Amino acid sequence: MYRQIFAGLAVAALGSLVLARGSSAPGAFRQTPATQDKKFDFKEPNVQKGDIAVIETNLGTIKFEFFQDKTPKHAANFEKLADAGFYDGTKFHRVIPDFMIQGGDPNSRGDDRSIMGTGDPGWKVDAEFNDTPYERGIVGMARSQDVNSAGSQFFIMVAANSGLNNKYTAFGKVTEGMDIADKIVALPRDDRDNPNAANPAIVKSVKIVHPAPAK
Numbered sequence: 001m002y003r004q005i006f007a008g009l010a011v012a013a014l015g016s017l018v019l020a021r022g023s024s025a026p027g028a029f030r031q032t033p034a035t036q037d038k039k040f041d042f043k044e045p046n047v048q049k050g051d052i053a054v055i056e057t058n059l060g061t062i063k064f065e066f067f068q069d070k071t072p073k074h075a076a077n078f079e080k081l082a083d084a085g086f087y088d089g090t091k092f093h094r095v096i097p098d099f100m101i102q103g104g105d106p107n108s109r110g111d112d113r114s115i116m117g118t119g120d121p122g123w124k125v126d127a128e129f130n131d132t133p134y135e136r137g138i139v140g141m142a143r144s145q146d147v148n149s150a151g152s153q154f155f156i157m158v159a160a161n162s163g164l165n166n167k168y169t170a171f172g173k174v175t176e177g178m179d180i181a182d183k184i185v186a187l188p189r190d191d192r193d194n195p196n197a198a199n200p201a202i203v204k205s206v207k208i209v210h211p212a213p214a215k
Contacts, residue, residue: 038106038109040084040085040086041084042080042081042084042086043080043083043084044076044080045076045079045080045083045208046079046210047066047068047072047075047076047079048210048211049068049211050065050210050211051065051066051068051075051079051208051209051210051211052064052065052066052175052208052209053065053066053078053079053082053172053206053207053208053209054206054207054208054209055087055177055203055205055206056203056204056205056206056207057092057180057184057201057202057203057204058200058201058202058204059180059183059184059201060177060179060180060183061176061177061180062156062174062176062177062178062180062181063174063175063176063177064137064139064156064172064173064174064175065172065173065175066078066079066171066172067130067132067170067171067172067173070128070130070131070132070170070171071128071130071169071170071171072128073125073126073128074125074128074141074150074169074171075171075172077125077150078154078171078172079208081104081121081152081206082206082207082208083208085205086106086121086152087103087104087152087203087205087206088203088204088205088206089109089202089203089204090103090104090105090106090108090109090202090203091103091105091108091109091116091195091200091201091202091203092184092195092201092203093105093108093113093116093117093194093195094116094117094155094192094193094194095184095185095186095187095189095193095194095195095201096185096193097158097185097186098158098159099157099158099159099161099185100140100155100156100157100158100159100161100185101155101156101158101181101184101185101201102117102142102153102154102155102156103153103154103155103201103203104142104152104153104154105117105118105119105120105152105153106119106120106121106152107119111197113190113192113194113197116194117153119151119152119153120151120152120153121151121152122151123151124146124148124149124150124151125141125148125150125151126148126150127143127147127148127150127169128169128171129147129166129167129168129169130166130169130170131166132170133160133162133165133170134157134160134161134162134163134164134165134168134170135157135160136157136158136159136160136178137156137157137173137174137178138156138157138170138172138173138174139154139155139156139157139170139171139172139173139174140154140155140156140157140164140168140169140170140171141153141154141155141168141169141171142154142155142168143168143169147167150169156174156181158178158181158182158185184201187199187201
């Protein structure tokens with residue numbers, strides 16, 4: 001059974017490549033004027049072993065740990081975006097039962113549903129494929145057909161899918177809040193798997209919690 005991941009990136013099916021939705025060429029992205037006008041103070045993050053990402057949504061909280069040893073570039077990229085408030089106000093714009101929920105697109109802040117899934121932060125991150133199997137709770141990075149095109153869009157698996165193994169960078173795992181991911185994936189959605197406007201899954205904030213210093 002084929003499952004697709006659309007991420008400004010993406011068609012990701014079992015073993016298939018991804019194609020950028022709404023673009024004329026693989027890896028092409030476009031942003032709304034509102035997104036382009038929003039300014040962010042990007043700084044190099046203070047990445048530490050044991051860091052936890054805390055995603056506050058309108059439906060509850062999801063927390064995940066990073067695989068810093070396997071995916072240092074992706075961990076640093078996510079923390080850089082989170083620290084700048086890049087994810088705040090975005091939505092989970094693609095939810096597919098028995099597969100995954102996807103968010104992180106700056107274009108999802110607006111109301112134009114036709115371009116949700118096509119945005120990025122303005123840079124790309126090279127792939128860091130590793131031996132982590134795509135099981136329930138794994139956090140992966142979306143991309144276009146170019147394997148080195150990850151940006152800001154990420155997805156959380158609600159069910160295992162081995163077809164994504166070594167094709168998308170798995171950079172974290174949920175430690176708390178899979179019940180919230182289950183609520184999000186069950187939301188009524190349109191024919192593009194985007195939750196209906198009347199019942200959005202909104203990312204209120206993403207914060208990075210560093211481990212307490214040793215005493």
